[in-house]
Amino acid sequence: MIPAAFFLVLGAVIFVIGVIGVLVRREAIVIFMCIEMMLSAVGITLVAASCYLHSFDGVLFLFFAMTVAAAEAAVGLAIFVLLYRTRKTVRADEINLLRW
Amino acid sequence: MGSSFEWVVFTVSAIGAVLAGVMVILRRNPIHSAMFLVLNFFFVAVIYLLLRNQFIAIVQVMVYAGAIMMLIVFTIMLISVEESRRSSPLKLTPVRVFGIVLSFLFLIELCGGLFLEMLPGRRGEFTPEKVASIGHVKTVGGLLMSRFIFPFELVSLVLLIGIIGAVILVKKER
Amino acid sequence: MIDYVWLIPAFPAMGFLFNGLVGRWWRLRQGIVAWVACSALGLSFLFSILVFLELLKLSPEARVAIPDRVLFDWVVSGGLKTVIGYKVDPLSIVMALVVTGVSFFIHIYSVGYMHDDPGFTRYFSYLNLFVFMMLNLVLANNFLLMFVGWEGVGLCSYLLIGFWFERDAPANAGKKAFVVNRVGDFGFLLGLFLIFSHLGTLTFDEVFAKAHTLGPVTVTFITLLLFVGATGKSAQLPLYVWLPDAMEGPTPVSSLIHAATMVTAGVYMIARCHVLYEMAPVSMAVVATVGALTAIFAASMALVNTDFKRILAYSTISQLGYMFLAVGVGAFSAGIFHLMTHAFFKGLLFLGAGSVMHALAGELDIRRMGRLKEKMPITFWTFMMATLAIAGVPGFSGFFSKDEILWNAFSSPHGSLFLWIIGTVTAGMTAFYMFRLAFMAFFGRYRGSEEAWHHAHESPPIMTVPMVILAVLSVIGGYVGVPHVLGGGNHFHQFLAPVFGEVSQHLEKAHGAGGQEGSLELLLMLVSVAVAFIGIGKAYYFYIKEPSMPKRAAEALPGAYRVLFNKYYVDEIYQFLFVNSTKRLGTILWRQFDENVVDRTVNVVAAIMRVLGSGLRLLQTGFVQDYALGIIIGAVLLILFLM
Numbered sequence: 046m047i048p049a050a051f052f053l054v055l056g057a058v059i060f061v062i063g064v065i066g067v068l069v070r071r072e073a074i075v076i077f078m079c080i081e082m083m084l085s086a087v088g089i090t091l092v093a094a095s096c097y098l099h100s101f102d103g104v105l106f107l108f109f110a111m112t113v114a115a116a117e118a119a120v121g122l123a124i125f126v127l128l129y130r131t132r133k134t135v136r137a138d139e140i141n142l143l144r145w
Numbered sequence: 146m147g148s149s150f151e152w153v154v155f156t157v158s159a160i161g162a163v164l165a166g167v168m169v170i171l172r173r174n175p176i177h178s179a180m181f182l183v184l185n186f187f188f189v190a191v192i193y194l195l196l197r198n199q200f201i202a203i204v205q206v207m208v209y210a211g212a213i214m215m216l217i218v219f220t221i222m223l224i225s226v227e228e229s230r231r232s233s234p235l236k237l238t239p240v241r242v243f244g245i246v247l248s249f250l251f252l253i254e255l256c257g258g259l260f261l262e263m264l265p266g267r268r269g270e271f272t273p274e275k276v277a278s279i280g281h282v283k284t285v286g287g288l289l290m291s292r293f294i295f296p297f298e299l300v301s302l303v304l305l306i307g308i309i310g311a312v313i314l315v316k317k318e319r
Numbered sequence: 320m321i322d323y324v325w326l327i328p329a330f331p332a333m334g335f336l337f338n339g340l341v342g343r344w345w346r347l348r349q350g351i352v353a354w355v356a357c358s359a360l361g362l363s364f365l366f367s368i369l370v371f372l373e374l375l376k377l378s379p380e381a382r383v384a385i386p387d388r389v390l391f392d393w394v395v396s397g398g399l400k401t402v403i404g405y406k407v408d409p410l411s412i413v414m415a416l417v418v419t420g421v422s423f424f425i426h427i428y429s430v431g432y433m434h435d436d437p438g439f440t441r442y443f444s445y446l447n448l449f450v451f452m453m454l455n456l457v458l459a460n461n462f463l464l465m466f467v468g469w470e471g472v473g474l475c476s477y478l479l480i481g482f483w484f485e486r487d488a489p490a491n492a493g494k495k496a497f498v499v500n501r502v503g504d505f506g507f508l509l510g511l512f513l514i515f516s517h518l519g520t521l522t523f524d525e526v527f528a529k530a531h532t533l534g535p536v537t538v539t540f541i542t543l544l545l546f547v548g549a550t551g552k553s554a555q556l557p558l559y560v561w562l563p564d565a566m567e568g569p570t571p572v573s574s575l576i577h578a579a580t581m582v583t584a585g586v587y588m589i590a591r592c593h594v595l596y597e598m599a600p601v602s603m604a605v606v607a608t609v610g611a612l613t614a615i616f617a618a619s620m621a622l623v624n625t626d627f628k629r630i631l632a633y634s635t636i637s638q639l640g641y642m643f644l645a646v647g648v649g650a651f652s653a654g655i656f657h658l659m660t661h662a663f664f665k666g667l668l669f670l671g672a673g674s675v676m677h678a679l680a681g682e683l684d685i686r687r688m689g690r691l692k693e694k695m696p697i698t699f700w701t702f703m704m705a706t707l708a709i710a711g712v713p714g715f716s717g718f719f720s721k722d723e724i725l726w727n728a729f730s731s732p733h734g735s736l737f738l739w740i741i742g743t744v745t746a747g748m749t750a751f752y753m754f755r756l757a758f759m760a761f762f763g764r765y766r767g768s769e770e771a772w773h774h775a776h777e778s779p780p781i782m783t784v785p786m787v788i789l790a791v792l793s794v795i796g797g798y799v800g801v802p803h804v805l806g807g808g809n810h811f812h813q814f815l816a817p818v819f820g821e822v823s824q825h826l827e828k829a830h831g832a833g834g835q836e837g838s839l840e841l842l843l844m845l846v847s848v849a850v851a852f853i854g855i856g857k858a859y860y861f862y863i864k865e866p867s868m869p870k871r872a873a874e875a876l877p878g879a880y881r882v883l884f885n886k887y888y889v890d891e892i893y894q895f896l897f898v899n900s901t902k903r904l905g906t907i908l909w910r911q912f913d914e915n916v917v918d919r920t921v922n923v924v925a926a927i928m929r930v931l932g933s934g935l936r937l938l939q940t941g942f943v944q945d946y947a948l949g950i951i952i953g954a955v956l957l958i959l960f961l962m
Binding site: 046047049050051052053054055057058059060061062063064065066068069070072074075077078079081082085086088089092093094095096097098099100101102104105107108109111112113114115116117118119120122123124125126127129135 | 169221
């Protein structure tokens, strides 16, 4: 089998790509997509670890995480729709009412 | 060390996933970003197959690439149709540069941590031979229904809440 | 009975509490208030007499060896242990008798005098409080309790001087008295600190037993500092300025506090600390000199003053100077003797002043009095008894006490001819101005308004009976102290001798009947009697025979007259030196320090907060990506930490 290190490094790389995406992109939808990418990268790490430790805990953890990610996506996108309705924009640098 | 076939598949999927991810963050059009993300998810599913987790691979495709991405595409369609026309190129403000540098630092840290201590956990009981004999899906299902029954039920509640929340949020006022 | 010595101060305390609290809430009738206050004093006096009789039964050595009666531990902290305890020995009992006795008579007098005043209840509660504090002072067995009494009488003095506080003059006088007293008390406290730091205790018995371990410089400092306190409380140079102003208070207050009791606290204190003073001859010289100078200084101002009570006030300062002269040359029992006789005749003189004021509706200027002996015979006769006593006419109490002081000023190892001369000259001046006062008020032609003459009447019996009693005491009170040279046994001196130890034994020898010493004493006695009669004669000449003499004398020496009349401008000097500079200091502290430094510091702190706030505010931009950046920063740092 391929050594575990490669999978874990791959997970880290995709995760960091997601982080850069969150920090750099302006549209809220794309930020959300990058977050999903981060979640999926975490999934790789979990599955790789549980596979190499001959355990299923990581796999089931990912199972539940995915479920929650789905629910989160539903609600989050609903919020985006609402945001668009009221603010007529979904660009993150134009939504800043929650400040001092 | 695995066979050369595994290495080839791994290399292709890994590079593909990374490139697809980079394209996600670089494309101006959100629909393009969404498409590349789907591609990323597919490559990750292949990685899962390499790790002999067939169930998770399918679930990845079904849930992520299928359900979630579909939701996202629909939302993009509902919201940012005009946006994609007047989207301007990426502005690299100092804050953003700082963020990118920090993220690279983060990556270095993660890899460094990786090489300091590799997978320190205890070895469990599910050796690949045992899993292969029982069957992966069956193992997952068995565990779900026995040891993980409680989170299983809870998670269904979470989904219910998600549904209700989404519906209520978007209802138009009468 | 000695075990019940604590009741002596307790009765006035109860009187104060009752009149002060109950009288405040339920407007009590004057009768009840008066009964409570006077009976409290009466019981106190009775108990003092009983303890005194008990004391007489003991032998002279046993009298000073009675253990202190301790009520309870008061301050037990670190090395300091003081108690609420009372000491019973001849000195404290004599003082207690004088205080309670004279206070009792003055209380009764006050019932009549303050009859029309709306603050009747307040007056009597303050007066009882005063007697309580004074008794604590004289009966205390340790310095700290004595200091409590010391401060307490100062407080009551302030309250009673400013009794009619709605008017400016009494309020200012009360304030002046308290502030000047405070200056003295500061010195007193420093003395206490020195005693405690060197000896580790404040109880009299322990301090005096260990006193021999102190070095001469330390003892001199201690005694000088304690004397500074006495200067303030007993109105000597330079802190006497409050006593003339204190005459703004009700006259019985002047009589009790500023003649008979409070102002004598300094003399008592020095007598009590005689062990310390005998170790510091320098301090004793200072005490004696200050006393003598004060005596002549105050007498000179009384020569030309025209205010009835102020003449008596200067006379008090002068007589206190005599007492300090006595203790300064080591004649402690002589000083206490004069304290006692002075309480009788000066207390009576003030009561007489009150009687005259009562008759003339508050008139105080002696230029508007005269011929009052026809209208107020009892007041007149008692006043004359007291005047004869203070002048030192033989046969009256003042003669014996003043004479003993003058003899000791001359003959004691601490004394000198110089002090005796000052004392004798002052005696002459005393006779002169007291008879001047008597002649101008009671003899000659009436110089006031017709209407006042019509209203003038003798005081009611409630006021005249105490005066008569005090007059009797002014006459016979001296006979307990007839010196040996005149054939008497000087019982007073013998009674107090054990308290004062060997010094009085030395003086005992000097008092030996007969021999060369004895004839010298008789000679000096004759000199002082002659001087007294010269003073009386001159007063007679100036004010009865040739009434124009005073004016001619004043015109002959206009400068001297002006200086004397204006009290040597001391008040103005003090105002310029101390009061104005204190006010300026206060203004500087206010403007420069409080406004600039303190306010600015507070404002700077507020400004820092504001700057920090606006800085930290930048964290909250409202942009989601900035918050995400924060998360990433945190994650990086955390992993760095964990690695």
